[in-house]
Amino acid sequence: MARSLNFQQIQAFKAVMETGTTTRAAQVLNTTQPSISRRLSELRLATGLELFDIYNGRLRPTRESRQLYESVRRHFEGLEKIETAVHVLRKSGTGVLRIGSTPTLAAGLLPDVMAEFTRQNPEVYISLQTFGTAQLRDYLSQGLIDFVLTTGHIENAEVSSTRLLSTQAVCVLPLGHPLARQRSLSLEHLQAHRLVLLDDNDDIMVAMRARLRAGKQHEDTLVETNSSLTICALVAAGVGVGVVNPFVANTFAGQLAVRELRPAIPVDVTLVRSVALAPSMLANRFVELLTRQTLPDPINSNRASDQQSSTMHPPSTPTTP
Template identity: 70%
Template sequence: MTRPLNFQQIQAFKAVMESGTTTRAAQVLNTTQPSISRRLSELRQATGLELFDLHNGRLRPTREGQQLYRSVRKHFEGLEHIETAARVLRKSGSGVLRIGSTPTLAAGLLPQVIAAFMQQHPKTYINLQTHGTPQLKEYLSQGLLDFVLTTGHLEHGDVITNSLLKSRAVCLLSRNHALAKSRSIKADQLRAQRLILLDENDDIMIAMRGKFPFQPGHENVAVETNSSLTICALVAAGVGVGVVNPFVANTFADQLAVLRLDPPIPIEVTLMRSAALAPSMLASRFEEMLMSQTWLDRVGGSK
């Protein structure tokens, strides 16, 4: 008749499987060899299984013992994941903040905010993940992120969205471009340039189609890409003229001329968090800092 197992029996069994002898297992667990032998005997009685046999004076696991060990190993791997999470929490002191962001916002909006936040909460551990909006939404629904920052639009009932700030897309030119001294660039001027644009499904390009007559394959479109950071780098290299959101443009402001678009292309930064979970104290404080007018002014946003 089988009996309930206990942790000491499982621990002794695992130690013997991994060390090879009851003597070494006792050293690993800081106990005595008779104690290990007793736990193995209890485990054999509790399971009704022969887990070892004696071969040339040494314990040798049976097939049942090997199969049981695989299950035990999986259990302990789960415990090790918990211990890892606990170590992260201990390391962070005040806690962990898990932020999801699109790459452009991670590069152009978040660095100064994170720096200021870490000054106020120096023991906080921040994990920043950068992905496209659909992937960020998936991670948020799985509970892997505290909140998400995006300029994309995604309607889902299981998330709470908060409009963080509104701004406008900008045009990037090299410093020596003929229009570099201008304050803005109009549609007819933009059409005449060698263009570097985002993919047609990007929100900026969807908005542009209603105001600027650009279609895929337009003769002046030299490069299409899914990365605003790539557009900035290509413009800096002299490949052409680009259109991006203003936050990523800030990171290249010392290398490029940044012009307003006429007519304007609206850009909205949205903060998304799970409707099923209450925000942590750290997440709430970070959101308050993001919403403060100080940061909106620094990135040139307007409500």
């Protein structure tokens, strides 16, 4: 009958697999080599598996040993995550604030709010995790973050969603692009140009493509990506024309031209919280600061940058041969 495993046996096995010898494993675990050998023997009896043999005087893991190690490694990775969480909870100060945000909001909306919050609450430790909306939903359901800030939608009976801010998508163009002469752009304007767009998992693209279909218009997509930050970087490099939310466009001020898009495609910033846990005072304080935040105005700020760039680098006049 197989015996039950214990933590010391698994720990010794993991150390031997990672160091290659029982002597080094003993040094890592601050114990003796005979102790490691005894635990390996106990593990072999408990599992009924031959985990090592001797080859040229050295331990050699079997195929079963390598497969077992993969399971052990994943288990220890989970323990390391738990230890990290414990460290965060123990960190000095009066509190911990754990924020989950989409990357575009973290880069384009939160910096000023974070700066003001840390000035008012210098003793608070903040963990800011940036992921896509789907992963943020999972983190929230697992209690790993206090709240989520997203421009997407989270439909779940276990969360409550509140619209904090409302704005609209913008068109981003390389500096000096012919369309930059327009104060606002329609979808018709974009048809004749190569586009750098988000994939169909993004709400902006869902709305934009629905309007293109309704108007029997086409799109000439050159690059498709899941990152608005990537779109802005590619547009600034002259790859094409893009459509993004204004928060990420604001982070590229002076590097590209930003214009209104007509008809407007709404972009909402949504606060998502778990209904199973009451919000902390720190979370409420942060959200209050955020709701007082003035929306970025990338269109006007970038138009000024466009003009400055045009003055410094006037377009060249073609010569007649």
